[in-house]
Amino acid sequence: MKFFVDTADVEEIRELAATGLVDGVTTNPSLIAKSGRDFTEVVKEICTIVDGPVSAEVTATETDAMVEEGRKLAQIAKNVTIKVPLTWDGLKACRTLTQGGAMVNVTLCFSANQALLAAKAGATFISPFIGRLDDIGEDGMDVVRDIRTIYDNYDALSTQILVASIRGGDHVRQAALAGADVATVPPAVLRGLSEHPLTDKGLAAFLADWEKTGQSIL
Ligand code: E4P
Numbered sequence: 001m002k003f004f005v006d007t008a009d010v011e012e013i014r015e016l017a018a019t020g021l022v023d024g025v026t027t028n029p030s031l032i033a034k035s036g037r038d039f040t041e042v043v044k045e046i047c048t049i050v051d052g053p054v055s056a057e058v059t060a061t062e063t064d065a066m067v068e069e070g071r072k073l074a075q076i077a078k079n080v081t082i083k084v085p086l087t088w089d090g091l092k093a094c095r096t097l098t099q100g101g102a103m104v105n106v107t108l109c110f111s112a113n114q115a116l117l118a119a120k121a122g123a124t125f126i127s128p129f130i131g132r133l134d135d136i137g138e139d140g141m142d143v144v145r146d147i148r149t150i151y152d153n154y155d156a157l158s159t160q161i162l163v164a165s166i167r168g169g170d171h172v173r174q175a176a177l178a179g180a181d182v183a184t185v186p187p188a189v190l191r192g193l194s195e196h197p198l199t200d201k202g203l204a205a206f207l208a209d210w211e212k213t214g215q216s217i218l
Contacts, residue, residue, distance in 0.1 A: 001176045004053070004184035006164065008035040010045050012187045017049050024052035026164065026184040028083070028107070029059060040076060047077035055105045057083035066093035074102045081105045081124060086114045091121040098122035105162065112146035119151060119159035125182065131165035140165070141174045148179045169193055
């Protein structure tokens with residue numbers, strides 16, 4: 001499973017990308033607003049740090065305007081992935097943009113049927129928002145599992161499942177178990193995946209015992 005980071009914080013991306021664990025980045029209008037920076041400049045900078053897909057979202061709601069915005073965003077860098085919302089107009093924009101050779105991430109997906117339509121529209125990525133489904137009392141991961149089954153039923157559907165709205169390590173574990181292609185994770189969640197209290201406890205014990213030997217490796 002690939003890891004994308006879900007942030008528009010360039011310094012966070014730079015630090016995490018240095019680990020080699022980051023395969024791409026997702027942004028959305030809320031994350032851009034949080035960064036307090038110019039949209040185009042931020043996306044351009046992120047694309048210099050990460051070689052993989054960098055999602056930048058259109059803000060128009062009508063097909064022709066989405067396509068126009070998408071084409072402009074795609075000119076920022078070759079790894080820009082145009083993000084369009086899962087609306088009827090978004091699906092039509094997705095079809096036009098992918099037919100023109102662009103990568104498209106269809107976002108704000110909350111059902112398997114929506115994901116089926118996105119794949120038929122040629123989406124490169126489909127983004128089911130699992131945390132937001134959990135928030136309303138549904139099991140977001142059920143939708144991911146359904147999408148995996150549906151896509152695997154048909155060779156013609158090659159859209160990658162990009163699990164979004166991830167809130168913690170258990171979502172990551174379940175996404176991997178469900179066979180998701182990508183998990184986009186907030187930086188804190190990615191860092192948290194490395195942590196376990198028994199790792200800390202075990203390391204402290206090893207170092208204490210090592211200290212007693214009076215030896216040094218170098
Ligand atoms: C994905 O592309 C979205 O930016 C993101 O995962 C949304 O997550 P949220 O529900 O925590 O805002």
